[in-house]
Structure formats: C-alpha cells, structure tokens
Amino acid sequence: MENLNRQLLTNGFKFNDDLKIGTKKTLSEKIVQFGEGNFLRAFVDYMFDEINEQGLFEGGITLIQPIPGGDFLRNVLNEQEGLYTLIARGREDGKEVAAKRLITCVNRCINPYVDLDTYNTCAKNPELRFVVSNTTEAGISWKEEDMITDQPQDSFPAKVCNFLYVRFKEFNGDMNKGLVFIPCELIDDNGKTLKKYVLQHAANWKLGDEFINWIENACIFTSTLVDRIVTGYPREEAEALCEQFGYKDNAIDTSEIFHTWVIEGPAELEKELPFPKAGLKVIFTPDVKPYKKRKVRILNGAHTCSVLGAFLAGHNLVGELMADKMFYKYLEDALNNEIIPAIVSPELTLEDLKGFADAVFDRFQNPFIKHKLLDISLNSTSKWEARVLHTINEYYAQKKELPKILTFSFAAYLAFYRGTEIREGALIGKRGDEEYLIKDAPEVLEFYKNAWTGVDVTDKAQIAELVTKVCGNKDFWLGEDLNTELGNFPTVVADHLYNILNNGVVSEVEKVLA
Missing domain, CATH: 1.10.1040.10 (N-(1-d-carboxylethyl)-l-norvaline Dehydrogenase; domain 2)
Incomplete structure (x- = not known):
C-alpha cells in the first residue's frame, strides 16, 4: 500500500469516487495556524480547503506546534506533505450521512522550539494574512515572566507579540502588512482577550508606541464561536479505512457533519474569506x-x-x-x-x-x-x-x-x-x-x-x-x-x-x- 503524499495527486493514482479532493495547485502560504491538532484540522482547515477547491480563495496553511514535545503528529504531517483524510459522519435531516475529503491546503508543520529560524521566517512572508489558533482554553493567558529575549516565548500571547514585532520590523511598520487573528480557543471574547495581552507584552517589553499603534490599527483581532464535535484519529477503524482508501494515512481525522463558525469582526472580512459563498455555515457578525x-x-x-x-x-x-x-x-x-x-x-x-x-x-x-x-x-x-x-x-x-x-x-x-x-x-x-x-x-x-x-x-x-x-x-x-x-x-x-x-x-x- 502506498503512503499518502503529493505524488499521488499527480501520478495517476486512482482515488475512490466518494472521496472529494482539495485543489491540486501549489498554494502560497497565507495562513499561519497555531495548533496542529484534530479540531483545527477538521474544522478550520476543512473550510479553507473547501473555498480553495471552489476557486473562491487561494491560500495554503502553515501549522505551528504551540507547545514543546509531542512531535509525532508534526512528523506524520510533514512526511505526508500536509495531506490527510477527513471523514465527517453523522445525521442530517434525520438521515445518516458521511463525507470523505482529502485535505490539501496544509503545506507543512513547524516546531518553533527546534526550528526557530523557519518559524520567524513565516512572520516575514509578505503574502501572510491570517493567523488561526487553538491553544486550549489555557492558551490565551497572561504570563508576565515571558520576555522578548525568550525564543520562543512560552505563552501564546507572548509568541504572537514577538511574531508581530518580527513582521513589523521586516516591513518597516507598513500598515498594509497587518494580520487578521481568528482565535478558536473556547473562552469568551477570545480575540479581545488575546489583543489585550499582546498589547500588554508590547508595553512591558518597551517595543515602542509605533509598534503598539501598528497592532491597534493594522491588525484585526476577531472573536469567535466554534461548534463541531471532532472525534479525531479513528484508532480502531484506521487499518480498515486505509484499505478502503488504497493508501496509508497516519493522520486521518474524523468529526461530525455539523459545523458552525461565528466570527465577530468587520463586515469586509467576508469578502476576504468567502466561506458562506461556498455553502459553509460561517456567520460574520458585529456581535457573537x-x-x-x-x-x-x-x-x-x-x-x-x-x-x-x-x-x-x-x-x-x-x-x-x-x-x-x-x-x-x-x-x-x-x-x-x-x-x-x-x-x-x-x-x-x-x-x-x-x-x-x-x-x-x-x-x-x-x-x-x-x-x-x-x-x-x-x-x-x-x-x-x-x-x-x-x-x-x-x-x-x-x-x-x-x-x-x-x-x-x-x-x-x-x-x-x-x-x-x-x-x-x-x-x-x-x-x-x-x-x-x-x-x-x-x-x-x-x-x-x-x-x-x-x-x-x-x-x-x-x-x-x-x-x-x-x-x-x-x-x-x-x-x-x-x-x-x-x-x-x-x-x-x-x-x-x-x-x-x-x-x-x-x-x-x-x-x-x-
């Protein structure tokens, strides 16, 4: 059995008819995602994959491992060149349904604790626009002991502040190079809280008024509500599923069919991220x-x-x-x-x-x-x-x-x-x-x-x-x-x-x- 990789997309491999496949284009990286786990891959990455495939968007995702250790999934995803199979299963309108999709929008996964230079290079990418995260409820927290000299910092808000400072310096404070943050952590006002802590670090580290002004005016911090049950890697079924697929996939992800993503932010974001146009249950609103x-x-x-x-x-x-x-x-x-x-x-x-x-x-x-x-x-x-x-x-x-x-x-x-x-x-x-x-x-x-x-x-x-x-x-x-x-x-x-x-x-x- 062949291992899942991008060669299968171009060498005539016969995929099953019931498997939808994302775009086969090479995608420039427009999204950085802090978190490589099952939830984001079955929720956010699935949605980006859909709008890529429908020609409504064209952007790849770089995954960032938010904590040290736990390299297994990163290694698997990199070996599979970012590819993995998502199976969404459940009931819709009273009927049992299942949808299988080969996700192609993920390009790579980086561990900043072992590859800091590559991680910092992401911040310097002129095409980067969006930052998605799920670092658990404890991820968006204040940790005063984090310093700019720590590379990388421990807490997620401190990492974001440093990431933005690298970008700010790279583009000399260009107001057109700000980023849009779409956190998925399960806390109230996740975006507002993240912004508050990022600004607090910028002030504590004395990074200057110009940088703080750039965060305030060039960057957008949305608050979100996410809703999808993700059941992750189907350990007991994995071998049989791979037999069905005809290829070996060590990063299979599973979820329910239902999904809703509510994003609180400026109305013009919907033009940049046309999820609803693709038939996805994504709501852009001034109030979540x-x-x-x-x-x-x-x-x-x-x-x-x-x-x-x-x-x-x-x-x-x-x-x-x-x-x-x-x-x-x-x-x-x-x-x-x-x-x-x-x-x-x-x-x-x-x-x-x-x-x-x-x-x-x-x-x-x-x-x-x-x-x-x-x-x-x-x-x-x-x-x-x-x-x-x-x-x-x-x-x-x-x-x-x-x-x-x-x-x-x-x-x-x-x-x-x-x-x-x-x-x-x-x-x-x-x-x-x-x-x-x-x-x-x-x-x-x-x-x-x-x-x-x-x-x-x-x-x-x-x-x-x-x-x-x-x-x-x-x-x-x-x-x-x-x-x-x-x-x-x-x-x-x-x-x-x-x-x-x-x-x-x-x-x-x-x-x-x-």
Missing part, C-alpha cells in the same frame, strides 16, 4: 453574543437538563438517552416549550432557534459518536448555573410560572450529587449497587458531602431542608437565593427530589411529562 447564547442555552442546556436524570434512569450514552422515547419527548418539550420561548428575540428568531434545535437532535443521535453521560456530568454545578438557570430566570420573568422540565432538572441534579464520601478527588454516588464518580470543584463536592450526610431520604422535611440549604448557596447560583427569587421553586424541587429518591427517576419524569 447572541450566537453564543443560542449554543449555550439550546445545545449545552439540552445536555445539562437531561443527562443527570437519564444516567440515574440507567442510561450511559447520549445515544441511549435519545433512543428512549420518554427522554426524547423530555428533550423535545424542554427545547420547544421552555428553552426556545425564553430566549427568542429579534436577534434569535423562532425560525432560527427551531432550526438549530432540530440540528441538535440530529447531533445527539449521531451513531458514530459515543458520548458518555458521565463525561458530560463533569462540573455540572457551574454548567447548570450557566446553561439552565439563566433560562429559568427569563422564562419565569416572562410567564410568572416555573418551566416544568427545567425545574425538574434541578432535582435530578441534586439526586445525582447525592454522596457522603469523597475519594481520590471525587464524590461517590450510587446508582443501585453501582458506584459512580461525581467530579466538580473541591468546594462543591465538600458542600454536597456535608449537605447529604445524615439525610433520611424517606423524610420529606429533611429533603426540604436540604433543598433550602442548596438553593440558598448564592456562590453557586449567580449570586441569587433561589429560595426567594423564583416563587415556589424550592417546594417544587423538594417534591421532585423526594419522589426521585423514593419512587425512581422514571416515574417522576413520566409525571412531569403528563
């Missing part, structure tokens, strides 16, 4: 916040309001939850009757929200993704606060009544967090005779351990007292006392919790849906 709200409340909110109850009912995977007719209806009612009505607005129309919710149902039923409920349960306290409580507040403010399912989800959360022993950093819960690990911040676990200790679950008064204690913990709930802010919320929750613990979660869900 409504789209973040849509994702957090519908996609994440649907997870958080359902998975804990479903786990207690005996399910272990999202797919199992969706195959259960009762929980399917639970999610339908939560989204259509409670979440969407609470957040509809001029920016988020009913049609848009329902379309997004329909896509969520397809995504949750993706047979190629085995999403464990216990994995989703991590840090459920802060998740419930951010993803569900805001919606309850808005629903209650509009209708002066509690949303039935979202209120029940709080009782399911409390039942899931029932435990009186912390072991190796986790609170120990029990589902029947089976132990499970409740993972959250140490102070949260300690609170619930103390709250549940000595509680007789058959005593309604003790259950009510526990609910009152939890609802009154303002540190957990947006600074609110849920005993006083939401009418009879604690009473309803206490009734649900008592019934879950004494009659089972299935019986109580059936009552809620009746």
